[in-house]
Amino acid sequence: MQNIPHIPVLYREVVEIFKDFKEGIVIDCTMGYGGHSSMILESNPNIKLVAIDQDQTAIDFSTQRLAPYHERVSIKKGRFSSVIKEILGTNDGKNIVGLLADIGVSSLQLDQKERGFSYESDNLDMRMDTGAMLSAGDVVNEYSIDALERVILEYGELRNYKKIAHAIVQNRPFHSAKELSKVLNPHMPKGKNINPATLLMQAIRIEVNDELGELKSLLQSIEEAKFLDAKIAIISFHSLEDRIVKQAFSQWAKSCICSTEAIRCTCGNNHSLGKIISKKPIMAQEDELKANPRSRSAKMRIFEIHS
Numbered sequence: 001m002q003n004i005p006h007i008p009v010l011y012r013e014v015v016e017i018f019k020d021f022k023e024g025i026v027i028d029c030t031m032g033y034g035g036h037s038s039m040i041l042e043s044n045p046n047i048k049l050v051a052i053d054q055d056q057t058a059i060d061f062s063t064q065r066l067a068p069y070h071e072r073v074s075i076k077k078g079r080f081s082s083v084i085k086e087i088l089g090t091n092d093g094k095n096i097v098g099l100l101a102d103i104g105v106s107s108l109q110l111d112q113k114e115r116g117f118s119y120e121s122d123n124l125d126m127r128m129d130t131g132a133m134l135s136a137g138d139v140v141n142e143y144s145i146d147a148l149e150r151v152i153l154e155y156g157e158l159r160n161y162k163k164i165a166h167a168i169v170q171n172r173p174f175h176s177a178k179e180l181s182k183v184l185n186p187h188m189p190k191g192k193n194i195n196p197a198t199l200l201m202q203a204i205r206i207e208v209n210d211e212l213g214e215l216k217s218l219l220q221s222i223e224e225a226k227f228l229d230a231k232i233a234i235i236s237f238h239s240l241e242d243r244i245v246k247q248a249f250s251q252w253a254k255s256c257i258c259s260t261e262a263i264r265c266t267c268g269n270n271h272s273l274g275k276i277i278s279k280k281p282i283m284a285q286e287d288e289l290k291a292n293p294r295s296r297s298a299k300m301r302i303f304e305i306h307s
């Protein structure tokens with residue numbers, strides 16, 4: 001087996017969530033390099049695992065890595081928003097006891113310059129699934145100025161989004177992320193710990209892979225799935241994603257769904273799906289931060305669904 005190109009974040013906390021199930025299926029929506037998947041399988045011999053990823057490199061690597069557990073693991077390629085719907089329509093869907101999503105990109109995707117995720121890349125790609133239609137080049141070179149402004153403001157949260165979008169339109173076509181970050185550098189806010197181009201690259205990546213749409217769709221499927229008892233753990237790296245998870249979990253926990261203006265409850269007061277396990281997001285401890293600095297922005301929230 002080659003060197004493992006991604007260190008799983010919050011690995012102790014993740015193992016703790018799934019280790020005591022007596023049976024059932026755990027879904028790893030973002031298998032990546034199989035770090036969490038292998039730890040979950042290793043720590044609990046009673047469960048089966050369905051692992052999803054849309055990146056063929058991750059599928060190839062983890063197929064080998066998870067081979068020792070082949071009787072208990074099934075690997076599926078695709079976007080988790082659609083694979084989860086397929087699983088829920090099968091018998092496996094009835095046996096789900098846990099679900100993990102460690103959303104965002106893997107270290108390998110970031111580090112492999114030819115994938116185009118880094119601002120030092122020689123191309124403009126950023127597709128997690130290299131067969132997908134939309135690439136970073138399409139966003140940068142084809143989007144209207146309004147559409148670019150939306151991406152830069154909503155996903156990059158950059159205050160001078162208008163200037164940046166204008167500079168892109170004035171200087172395109174761009175052929176590489178390197179070229180893009182060089183031209184835009186004078187327009188980017190100067191951060192102390194972060195290369196200014198990083199936020200722009202992140203915004204384009206979120207658009208290319210429809211990352212927020214994927215997360216919302218996953219949460220919607222979980223809400224509608226009518227699981228009996230299941231633990232749901234979502235790890236996010238971006239404040240927008242964490243906000244989406246936090247809002248969904250607090251909605252799921254509500255028993256009464258009447259309007260806040262209603263004088264008395266008419267909904268039956270029995271709508272809660274379960275309870276929030278982590279009132280505050282779980283973050284990496286000091287030793288993990290030292291060993292894996294990329295864990296610093298990881299936030300995990302856990303929800304327990306009850307029948």
Ligand SMILES: C[S@@+](CC[C@H](N)C(=O)[O-])C[C@H]1O[C@@H](n2cnc3c(N)ncnc32)[C@H](O)[C@@H]1O
Nearest residue numbers: 008030032033034035036053054055079080214
């Ligand atoms: C942060 S990495 C996960 C790392 C993994 N937990 C590990 O321990 O190796 C995220 C992975 O999820 C995949 N991914 C992200 N969004 C996805 C989606 N909507 N559908 C399927 N895979 C996705 C990426 O391709 C990447 O390999």
